[in-house]
Amino acid sequence: MVYLINIKLREDYSNLIFYLSPIVAVFLTLFFGSFIFLILDLSPIESFKIFFISPISNSYGISELFVKATPLAIIALGLSYCFKNNIYNIGAEGQLTMGAIFGGGIGLLFNDSTSILLLPLMILFGAIGGAFWATIPALLKTKFNTNEILTSLMLTYVALFILDYLVVGPWKDPAGYGLPKSMPFPDAGRLPVLIDGLRIHIGVYFAIIICLISYIVYNKTLFGFKLKVSGFSSKASQYAGFKYKNLIFYTFIISGACAGLAGLFEVSGPIGLLYRDISPNYGFTAIIVAFLGRLNPLGIILSSLLIALTYLGAEDAQLFLKIPSAVGFVFQGLVLFFLLGTDFLNKYKVSIS
Amino acid sequence: MNIDLVIGILNIVLISTTPLVFAGIGELVTEKSGVLNLGLEGLMLVGAVTGFITLVLTGNYFYSLFFSIISGVILSGMFAFLVLNLITNQIATGLALTIFGIGLSAMLGKKFSGTPIEGLNPYYFIVISFLLVFMVSYFLSNTKSGLIVRAVGEDHNSAYALGYNVIKTRYMTIIFGGVMSSLAGFYISICYAPMWQEGMTAGRGWIALALVVFATWKPWRLLVGAYIFGGVAIMQMNLQAIGVKLPGQFFNMMPYLATIIVLVFISSNKLRLRLSAPASLNIPFEKDQ
Numbered sequence: 001m002v003y004l005i006n007i008k009l010r011e012d013y014s015n016l017i018f019y020l021s022p023i024v025a026v027f028l029t030l031f032f033g034s035f036i037f038l039i040l041d042l043s044p045i046e047s048f049k050i051f052f053i054s055p056i057s058n059s060y061g062i063s064e065l066f067v068k069a070t071p072l073a074i075i076a077l078g079l080s081y082c083f084k085n086n087i088y089n090i091g092a093e094g095q096l097t098m099g100a101i102f103g104g105g106i107g108l109l110f111n112d113s114t115s116i117l118l119l120p121l122m123i124l125f126g127a128i129g130g131a132f133w134a135t136i137p138a139l140l141k142t143k144f145n146t147n148e149i150l151t152s153l154m155l156t157y158v159a160l161f162i163l164d165y166l167v168v169g170p171w172k173d174p175a176g177y178g179l180p181k182s183m184p185f186p187d188a189g190r191l192p193v194l195i196d197g198l199r200i201h202i203g204v205y206f207a208i209i210i211c212l213i214s215y216i217v218y219n220k221t222l223f224g225f226k227l228k229v230s231g232f233s234s235k236a237s238q239y240a241g242f243k244y245k246n247l248i249f250y251t252f253i254i255s256g257a258c259a260g261l262a263g264l265f266e267v268s269g270p271i272g273l274l275y276r277d278i279s280p281n282y283g284f285t286a287i288i289v290a291f292l293g294r295l296n297p298l299g300i301i302l303s304s305l306l307i308a309l310t311y312l313g314a315e316d317a318q319l320f321l322k323i324p325s326a327v328g329f330v331f332q333g334l335v336l337f338f339l340l341g342t343d344f345l346n347k348y349k350v351s352i353s
Numbered sequence: 354m355n356i357d358l359v360i361g362i363l364n365i366v367l368i369s370t371t372p373l374v375f376a377g378i379g380e381l382v383t384e385k386s387g388v389l390n391l392g393l394e395g396l397m398l399v400g401a402v403t404g405f406i407t408l409v410l411t412g413n414y415f416y417s418l419f420f421s422i423i424s425g426v427i428l429s430g431m432f433a434f435l436v437l438n439l440i441t442n443q444i445a446t447g448l449a450l451t452i453f454g455i456g457l458s459a460m461l462g463k464k465f466s467g468t469p470i471e472g473l474n475p476y477y478f479i480v481i482s483f484l485l486v487f488m489v490s491y492f493l494s495n496t497k498s499g500l501i502v503r504a505v506g507e508d509h510n511s512a513y514a515l516g517y518n519v520i521k522t523r524y525m526t527i528i529f530g531g532v533m534s535s536l537a538g539f540y541i542s543i544c545y546a547p548m549w550q551e552g553m554t555a556g557r558g559w560i561a562l563a564l565v566v567f568a569t570w571k572p573w574r575l576l577v578g579a580y581i582f583g584g585v586a587i588m589q590m591n592l593q594a595i596g597v598k599l600p601g602q603f604f605n606m607m608p609y610l611a612t613i614i615v616l617v618f619i620s621s622n623k624l625r626l627r628l629s630a631p632a633s634l635n636i637p638f639e640k641d642q
Contacts, residue, residue: 040460088444090391140613144621149389149444149635150566151616154609157559165602284448291445324551326459333395333453337431340441340449347440 008349017346022292022303025338032334042321050320051313061312063198067270068308070203071096071262071279073301075286077210078258080295081251084218084227086234089252091137091152092259093283094159095130099260100267101163102129104274107189107267108171108182118188122268123261130260131253133159138252142245148252156283167275181275191269203265207301210258214297227251259283280311281329288336307332362591368475368545370583372397372537372554374482376561377568377575378489379533384565385493386526387506387633391447392432393534394558395454399424400535401542402458402465405549409468414543421539422532428454429531433524440637451558459551472547478540483576485533490572502526506631509638519638534558563612569619569629582608 034044055061075092082089089095103126110118136155140146164180173183191201218224230237230247238244266278289307293300314328344350376393383390404421408414432450435441493499504512505522513519537557542549560582567582568575589604619629 036460090444090448140617140620144617145623145626146613146616146620147630150563151613153391153559154563154613157556157609158606161602161606164605165600169600281452284452287445287448288452324459324463326456326551329452329456330460331456333449333451333456336445336449337435337453340446341435341439343441344439 006349006351008351010347010349014346018294019299021342021346022294022299022339024342025292025335026306028338028342029331029335033331036327036330040323042323047317047321050316052309055309055312055316059195060198063195063200064312065305065308066200066204068311069301069304070201070207071266071282072286072289072307073207073304074203074210074262074265075255075259075283076289076293076300076304077207077214077297078255079286079290080214080293080297080300081227081254083290084231084295085247085251086231087141087248087251088149089134089137089152089255090149090287091134091154091156091283092255092286093279093281094152094156095133095256095259096263096266096279096283097156097159097163098133099126099130099263100274100278101159101166102126102132102260103264104182104185104267105171107185108274110189111183111186113186114188116188118186119191119268122185122189123264126260126264126268127257128260130263131257133260134252134256135249138249142248148248163274163278164276171274173273179275182273184273185268189268190272191265199270201265201269203262203269206261206265207304211297211301218297223250259286285332288332291336292339307335362587366580366584366587367479369587370579371475371479371482372540372545372557373561373564373579373583374486374576375478375537375540376534376558377564377579378482378485378572379530379537380561381565381568381570381572381575382489382493382502382533383526383530384634385506385570385631386502386523387509387631387636387638388436388523388527389443389447389635390429390432390450390527390530391444391562392428392450392454392558393530393561394554394556395451395458396425396428396531396534397454397538397541397554397558398458398552399428399454399461400538401553402462402538402549403535404539405470405542406461406465408470408543409465414473417543418536418539421535425531425533425535426528429528429534430524432531433527436637437520437523437527440639443635443637455552462549462551465549466551468549470543470547473544475540475544478544486572486576493572503631506633509633509636513638513640523638534561537561560608563608567608567612567615569615570631571629581611 037044037047056065079089079092103122106122106125133155137148137151140151141148167182168180171182173181191203194200194202226237226242226247229240230242230244234244267274271278285307289300289303292303310328310331314325317323317327318325376397380390380393400421403424404417407420408417432446435446436443493503501517501522505517505519509519538554541554564575564578564582568578585604585607589601593601619625
């Protein structure tokens with residue numbers, strides 16, 4: 001008997017498959033992940049417990065989960081504007097860095113301030129820094145037709161070197177024993193924590209507010225509608241009279257501002273000063289978060305929590321299983337592979353006859 | 354200036370630039386066929402670690418090279434299956450490959466970090482890298498297969514209508530790119546370093562990616578560009594040694610800034626863009642349309 005696999009373009013669009021595929025992707029990742037643990041001579045069940053359950057089995061762990069999920073969610077929510085518009089800003093890591101430089105710079109400039117206005121000013125400059133860095137690829141794309149994927153990526157490395165220069169050069173803490181880091185920000189420039197003794201900070205509120213605003217923008221406003229149309233076809237959007245170039249600008253600025261905000265929250269929240277490695281790849285990982293959350297604001301919140309767990313789990317795995325924390329990256333990469341792969345079923349109907 | 358110093362510097366530039374040439378020339382062929390693979394960094398790291406582990410376990414350079422290349426074939430084959438058969442987003446898939454490769458290489462290499470090995474003479478590979486550039490240049494401009502690769506990269510629908518197998522061509526170019534990246538990784542861990550350390554490619558994958566654009570997708574320019582990029586990196590160290598007060602980070606960001614400038618220059622003119630960049634780059638090919 002001969003079986004043939006038929007693949008056809010799907011005519012009926014299925015919401016169920018669309019929202020089910022991230023869940024399938026997560027399960028496939030766990031399935032393949034257990035093989036990786038087996039290869040490393042570890043019991044998969046024990047390892048999964050250490051990886052996914054024990055990190056969040058106490059209040060400290062749950063607070064840390066939110067600490068990691070907050071920047072991921074904020075950046076991914078911002079990126080969703082670009083991705084919905086079919087604009088590929090992959091330079092969020094650089095925009096995050098610029099946000100930290102601008103906002104953090106304000107904190108260092110007024111390092112003896114006790115004013116309650118300092119933190120709001122830092123937050124504002126964080127957003128401006130990120131937006132400024134995102135304006136460059138937007139400007140180059142609209143003025144010179146430059147590919148935004150390549151420019152935003154290249155600018156990421158430029159931003160990282162600028163930060164590196166600042167913390168080993170002009171912004172180095174004179175009392176820092178020559179270490180490449182800045183002075184700590186004054187207390188007035190530190191992000192308030194939600195619960196004493198834990199690191200969870202008010203950035204969580206920002207993530208929730210941005211999520212709600214995004215939900216309203218996507219579903220209730222003309223701007224959201226324009227994004228949807230130009231995401232399907234930039235030509236259609238131009239026929240409809242939408243100014244596509246403006247849309248590119250707005251989406252880049254929104255996503256840059258969000259990334260900058262996340263960067264400022266990192267340095268004025270958990271870190272408290274500027275140094276080289278302010279972000280464990282949040283800007284790139286947020287791309288996974290945005291896709292895994294299906295560019296849906298609520299979905300992004302959920303996926304940011306899940307991906308944040310891979311960071312925590314990886315730290316615990318390093319501690320208790322003696323495997324490098326980079327194992328978290330393996331899971332992040334796998335989940336994105338499977339998600340993109342299962343998307344195929346969303347677009348095509350596969351039947352066996 | 355002392356002649357020995359100049360020769361010494363040139364020698365270091367030659368040795369340190371070769372991985373950029375390997376990874377860059379591979380990515381150039383991939384992009385010429387219309388596929389953008391952002392997974393270079395991951396491919397290089399996995400190539401470096403598999404080569405290293407094999408060498409430690411077997412002591413045989415040939416096996417080491419072989420398995421390093423196999424790792425590139427497997428990973429880039431996976432990438433090809435996703436972007437060509439499952440028509441996934443090339444940007445996202447490439448980033449996933451990089452993130453996956455960084456994680457996988459660190460995990461596999463943990464036990465071997467710090468193991469001493471005897472390195473291989475880099476000069477063979479330097480010669481090979483020059484030959485490769487020559488061969489790729491000849492292949493793309495003087496052979497029928499090269500013409501097909503370019504046709505597929507310029508307009509995959511027309512190429513398909515003419516009866517060329519777009520998917521198969523792109524499988525070949527993606528896997529060629531993957532093998533070249535893992536070769537670059539092999540070179541770094543076996544010849545250049547020679548050792549294994551987590552994340553040891555240190556962003557060379559991204560520079561190689563910039564290099565292809567900087568070279569406006571032309572093999573010989575890629576070779577020149579690689580030596581400019583590599584030279585700038587080495588010059589930075591030497592200038593600091595003789596007391597020039599320019600911050601090193603300024604030199605480090607030069608390749609990226611130069612690439613942006615080149616990109617602006619070629620993109621601002623429609624004709625220039627058509628003569629440089631493959632028109633179907635990063636556009637998915639779907640037969641049913």
